[in-house]
Amino acid sequence: MSEGERLTELAKRRGFYFPAAGAYGGAAGFWTYGPQGAALKSNVEDAWRDRFVVREGHQEISAPDVMPEPVFEASGHLDGFDDMIIECAECGATHRADHLVEDNTDIEEAESLPNEEVMDIIADHDIACPSCHASLAGEPVDNFNLMFETNIGPGTSSPGYLRPETAQGIFVEFPQLSEYARNQLPFGVAQIGKAYRNEISPRKSLVRVREFTQAELEHFVDPEEDEPPLSEVEDVILPLYSAESQQADDGGVEHLTVGEAVADGVVTSDWVAYYLGVAKGWYERIGVDMDRFRFRQHLPGELAHYASDCWDAEAEIDGDWIEITGFAYRGDYDLEKHAEHSGEDFTVFKQYDEPVTVERPTVDPDMSYLGPEFGGDAQTVADALEALAERNPEAFDGDEVTVEVDGDSFTVPVAETNFSVEEVTENGEHVRPHVVEPSFGVGRLVYTVLAHAYTEDEVDGEERTYLDLPPEQAPTTVGVFPLMDKDGMADYAREIAGALREAGHSVTYDDSGAIGRRYRRQDEIGTPYCVTVDYESLEEDTVTLRERDSTDQKRVSIDGLAETLERLTEGETTFDAL
């Protein structure tokens, strides 16, 4: 069994995740998180909120999943958020055409090729339908928009879409959010929520799904003035797989500190470098194995047209590298698009320390001259004169001025333009912020953390499976068992479980089956500690405390048990030191 397969088996059996609506055969790409998975996911989200929102001083919002069409006209998703689809004429199955090419030829990144070329390659290689094995040669390759469409209200006059990324819920509200930040840059707005992509071929359990959770931060910065606090992370070592390395025959991952990566120009955006440094420590905290982790730079062909530098955090599972986060410097692309489409102001007014007096050249062309002279072109000429005055006031220094409109030249006496230079006092300027975006896929993080935590060993001659999850992330921090359900042991154990719960621990009480089986059950869901109440407990008020990874056991006092567990889970002491 592959790593992914045995994880999927454990995930279903122990309540981490399983295909949704299985009673009806399910729908590919939709997963339900069971009790353990929902708790783990929630713990990952809390850790993210703690690090990327609270500690960074950002704010969190919650926007709707369904958004009206104009939002996606502006964002570009309506026109450009497509995958290449090919339909089998024989069986009707649909496939991602670029994936077929990648799976059946040596070509990589087929996504960046034109549809016609992909169609030709499929014909040349006589690639067959993976479902029925009929030839796909000659079948058209089309664009398929990945957004789920619906209608808002009765009828079809108001199309709506399930957001394909949580980010748009932040961008579109920038004018309002900027007010909450009192129009002071920089400020960051985060959101944890669902996003939806109608994938043609969902696969790899939680990796390519149709409904998923994103944790996105949009950090709005003044590109002229704001600098990230690089010093806080400059010594963090980053495993970097640069575009250059990827293109070189013998390239590999380089280990550079954040400081070095910036100084050497490997990471070109200081802001991106800052977040790579912050994120590195966070991945370690939630249990990503750093030996199976890298930051990979986007190749030039892969880079979104608006992004100047983009890095993915990738985790290795089953020999594949899976993107778990994208770090992008998006410039002012998003805010500019929404400003253009909505006609609203997506800027921040930056007040100067002191008012500034500037010279502003203006024209006020005499239309009673331009009209008779240029007829239907008069207004266009007037507009061109205005633009020229702003751009190049020196052009008005002579007696005549010439403007070009659609290839034609028009010459006008300067006197008829009423050119003048006014002195204007300005208190500030409108700045369109740039956006730095770390965008995390929560399901993929959960999947990675589980895959990297999955461990098999041998205990007392028997094979054992356990998850070595960090205590902070584990769905349950302590399992409490009575050795047997008699002589008051169960009542005492329930009382201890209640007290530990009161103290803030996540507790499971279990009194069913042999004690060894109960330990295994907790091992498989990654519970770091178990407490067993036995006959000695009744007499001496002590319990057996057992550590997951070593399976070592110690007798500890019930008095102070909650604090002992707290110090253990927070890393303030070790089991050996007890």
Next chain:
Amino acid sequence: MSEGERLTELAKRRGFYFPAAGAYGGAAGFWTYGPQGAALKSNVEDAWRDRFVVREGHQEISAPDVMPEPVFEASGHLDGFDDMIIECAECGATHRADHLVEDNTDIEEAESLPNEEVMDIIADHDIACPSCHASLAGEPVDNFNLMFETNIGPGTSSPGYLRPETAQGIFVEFPQLSEYARNQLPFGVAQIGKAYRNEISPRKSLVRVREFTQAELEHFVDPEEDEPPLSEVEDVILPLYSAESQQADDGGVEHLTVGEAVADGVVTSDWVAYYLGVAKGWYERIGVDMDRFRFRQHLPGELAHYASDCWDAEAEIDGDWIEITGFAYRGDYDLEKHAEHSGEDFTVFKQYDEPVTVERPTVDPDMSYLGPEFGGDAQTVADALEALAERNPEAFDGDEVTVEVDGDSFTVPVAETNFSVEEVTENGEHVRPHVVEPSFGVGRLVYTVLAHAYTEDEVDGEERTYLDLPPEQAPTTVGVFPLMDKDGMADYAREIAGALREAGHSVTYDDSGAIGRRYRRQDEIGTPYCVTVDYESLEEDTVTLRERDSTDQKRVSIDGLAETLERLTEGETTFDAL
């Protein structure tokens, strides 16, 4: 301004909530929670999870928002989840026909009338289109399904729907969830997540929206054996507005304890009564004003056909009673429907303490007799004999036995039926659990808590607005200000803010504007305490601690400030006692 209007104004100005995608004119019924609203909503959800999941020992899951069609064929939403719609021929606007009737006549509950009758009433009263005032007489009244529809995957062969309630994500996974509970009843599964209803006329800000958050608990119980722990809540006093009171001319709210309500048969389900008791205390905890609160029983006409008793928790705002929770005893309706449609087993196998020997009558009719005798009816007759043997074995006591099939009688010699009674040992039986469902609308809870917290008073001759939110629910628990941004006060205040944050408090640092304005800002978002750093702080390590509701101020030591705030917010001490 109405209570709702002034709340909506505050909510937008201070970042609680505002209409989504306003830059594009928005889409009715969709709201974005700003930083304060998202925090308040999240606090309400955490309090719910603490009370209804953790303390009750239930489990929480997270299922997809998009679900395939068969789920809603089974649940009944595809056929029956409709509102009455009428379209104006003049302007094309669509309206809820039953609401038009209720708004323009004395008729209540128009929803329960047939469409034709509603159409007639509209004609008789010549009700006009609220948008363009044209007459709606003669326009047809149709059913409009409230589910948002979309397509899963390419093409239209797999319709999917945005779930109209989170509950279905639990019911449909019962076979799997029951395994996680090791097939032991009772067990409860909860979910907090989005639900969607394509309302014809969204209104009243967060009350009637198209996308909302539900917190639902499905408690699966053995109807024969399981009893709620009523003793834990029997003395809780419930404000009950029974169906009987609603129908009586002079009826009103009765105040009964849970114990009395059960004993008097006012609340017929013990389980519902238990959850009314639990919920009552929880509403108080999150800040619902108990003087503006009641539990209202569904009227017979209002009751869903599957529910035997149903109560709504209602809160009063602007003189309207708003449903914030529904408590229903749903019987086995949901599991039975999913079992029927999916063909899967939606039961729990209940093991007997000891195996039981039962007599099982069986038949094995001789088809070589039945075939020639009854022709095409032979198999039907055989099935009828089998059913009869199970139902009434005495019918086989004589020489002949007669069965009725579709009105025809068929008589068969008992010898040809091979009737016999076998002794069978049974280890247990399959039980279809009943479901008790408390279903909370999180947005309506947030709206209610805000409306009930909204307070105006006068401080030093000036009008003041503040939210008297319980500290546990407040988006921010403490605001930290330097008196002025000089002489190190700002640095010291930032240091204190950081330390309080480390200690787990939700902290806002604010150094802009006059100190009075900063207090007002925190008052308006319901921050219970503010800390001001002044010159004295620099010398004596004390700060001014200010209480929101009284606006009283005290000097307290910085040493121990985090603990002081914790004891205050947890109600372990009072401001006066400091």
